[in-house]
Amino acid sequence: MAKSKYAPSEAKYNRWIKEGRGQGDGANYLPWLTVRDVPSDGRSHRVFGHKCQRTHQLLSDVELAVFLSLEWKADVVDIREQFPLEREDTLIIASENGIRHPSDSGVQLYMSSDFLVDSLDPQCPRYVIQAKRSEALKDPRIFEKLEIERRFWKMKQIPWFLVTEHDVSPTLVQNISWIYPLEKDDIEDEFLVDKTAYYSEVFYRNERKFVTDICKDIDRTYNLPDGSSIYEIRQLLANRCFYFDMSQPFHQLIGKDLVAENMGNLIGARHVSNQ
Incomplete structure (x- = not known):
């Protein structure tokens, strides 16, 4: 054997x-x-x-x-x-x-x-x-x-x-269970970079608004199926494009709570870890 x-x-x-x-x-x-x-x-x-x-x-x-x-x-x-x-x-x-x-x-x-x-x-x-x-x-x-x-x-x-x-905080465990099933290695770098830049600008303009409400507004504005934007946010969070205090319930977060990562370092690390 x-x-x-x-x-x-x-x-x-x-x-x-x-x-x-x-x-x-x-x-x-x-x-x-x-x-x-x-x-x-x-x-x-x-x-x-x-x-x-x-x-x-x-x-x-x-x-x-x-x-x-x-x-x-x-x-x-x-x-x-x-x-x-x-x-x-x-x-x-x-x-x-x-x-x-x-x-x-x-x-x-x-x-x-x-x-x-x-x-x-x-x-x-x-x-x-x-x-x-x-x-x-x-x-x-x-x-x-x-x-x-x-x-x-x-x-x-x-x-x-x-x-x-x-x-460990039960809320943190709930956030992990909700976010990390979308953790994938095959998501294109271009998608992550573009979407991170887009949502960073949206969060900046709506820093006091609930993230869930921001996503609903985007779906309505662009006639997207309900939940489309929140799904993209989950993808970005699972791939560490944004980070936040994971001990806080996601539905209570406002725009300024999501901090964008250094995308140059993130993309470089993704390539190294996938070799």
Whole structure:
């Protein structure tokens, strides 16, 4: 039987290290894992981030929710996802605490944390978040691996937090469920650029008007089927052409709440992430 493309190997790890994975910061950071490196059940996301001006690799809806929360926090200055832990350290921690270290096919795995966050908060300038579905925490083996991770960051004297869907704003989760099914890689760049420019001007001229009412007005003015404009807005939001405080219900947003992205950087990142 052919070996799975997802199977670990020392050769693969050495190649990733040479590529610079898990290194850098801001726009230059390369995550240890990408959505192409792990089996997908359709819940992974490649999302452009306005703070770091690059595409982030998110492996679950919970990670997406946490990421979008961090994106809007004014004190957050850098978000590094899928951050690798030094394997030498996790092996020692596992051995000293009688925990079986994660391995596969005889290869000791590199563990990773979902987010390493840099903040302007002097009380907590750097911290780590691991995002898990609450149902996964029923698995004792998951707890063992989390304990290795927790002890690793305690050794580094960096705060570590475990977050589940219950810790995320329900409104944010609703917004994600409404917007991100329209997240597609095959939408033409020209469409995104043109529509972003068009709606940016419309929102500027109607900054105090509800976005939903703006869209209804456009549909009526141009004799479009009901919902045409709101659908285009959803497409633009899913592709990160605009961003907003995702903890706020979409139907309560007004024109000035939607902030246009730097389209040059966005389009460039789309091309890089699709290679």
